[in-house]
Amino acid sequence: xxxxxNNLSQLETAYWSVALIGSFIFILIFITTFIGGDMDSDVExxxxxxxxxxxxxxxxxxxxxxxxxxxxxxxxxxxxCAENGLSTLLTLVxxxxxxxxxxxxxxxLFYWMSTLAENGILKINNAINVVGEVYLPIxxxxxKIGKISIKVQGALRELEALTDSEEELATGTVIKVLEVVSSxxxxxxxx
Numbered sequence: 001x002x003x004x005x006n007n008l009s010q011l012e013t014a015y016w017s018v019a020l021i022g023s024f025i026f027i028l029i030f031i032t033t034f035i036g037g038d039m040d041s042d043v044e045x046x047x048x049x050x051x052x053x054x055x056x057x058x059x060x061x062x063x064x065x066x067x068x069x070x071x072x073x074x075x076x077x078x079x080x081c082a083e084n085g086l087s088t089l090l091t092l093v094x095x096x097x098x099x100x101x102x103x104x105x106x107x108x109l110f111y112w113m114s115t116l117a118e119n120g121i122l123k124i125n126n127a128i129n130v131v132g133e134v135y136l137p138i139x140x141x142x143x144k145i146g147k148i149s150i151k152v153q154g155a156l157r158e159l160e161a162l163t164d165s166e167e168e169l170a171t172g173t174v175i176k177v178l179e180v181v182s183s184x185x186x187x188x189x190x191x
Contacts (some may be wrong), residue, residue, distance in 0.1 A: 012082050015095070019075025025068045061107050069106045074099035092185045115142065127152045127177045127186055138162060138188070139171040148175055148188060 033137050049187050060066075061104065077098040081091035132150030139146065140160045146169065162181055163169055175188040 009082075011088060011091075012079070015075050015078035015082060018071050018077070019079055020122050022068055022072030026072050029065060046086075048099060060110070061103065063107075063110075063147050065110070066103045069102045070099040073102040095146075122152065122157065122182065122187075128179060130177050131191065132175060132177070134161075134169045134171050134173040134175055137171055140166055140168050145185065148177075148186065150177065159186055160184055161188045163188050163190070163191055180187050 057075050066078050070165045074095045078091055078095035081094050086094070127150060129152045130152060132148050134146060135149040136147040138144065138148075138161055141164065145160050145162055148161045149156060151157070151158075161177075162185060163175075164187065168177060169188070169190055174191045176191050178189055189190070
């Protein structure tokens with residue numbers, strides 16, 4: 001192994017070092033990802049300071065994982081180009097382009113994966129105009145809060161509800177959600 005490194009030029013030694021270190025860190029990230037670790041979640045963001053409509057950070061280009069991907073591909077591409085006799089400048093340009101392309105691909109992959117994740121947070125306004133049925137009786141003229149069973153955001157949920165109807169809505173009555181009365185209570189009518 002020592003003879004191998006002694007026969008390399010300084011540039012080839014640099015490419016091999018970057019490729020091997022990058023690959024080692026990449027394998028560590030790969031293993032920790034499968035056992036539940038996350039190398040990019042070291043920074044905590046206070047929800048009051050940062051709020052986005054999509055509930056997340058979105059597309060991120062400069063992350064630890066992307067940097068490791070850049071250096072890993074940069075190193076291996078540099079090795080391949082140098083071994084094929086390309087000039088130093090051309091090798092550097094091709095390795096840099098390959099590393100940047102890997103960063104873009106990794107960023108897009110993690111962004112796409114984050115869009116597939118469900119956070120389980122109910123957006124109560126998604127219940128408007130949904131048809132369901134009464135689970136616990138609802139008092140007439142908003143006299144008693146009951147519960148309804150409706151499918152919102154792909155999941156069957158039991159939510160509290162009121163009605164402006166002149167009669168009590170009994171268990172099993174088919175209803176439609178009209179509006180959101182408060183953050184957790186819906187106004188419904190009999191269908």
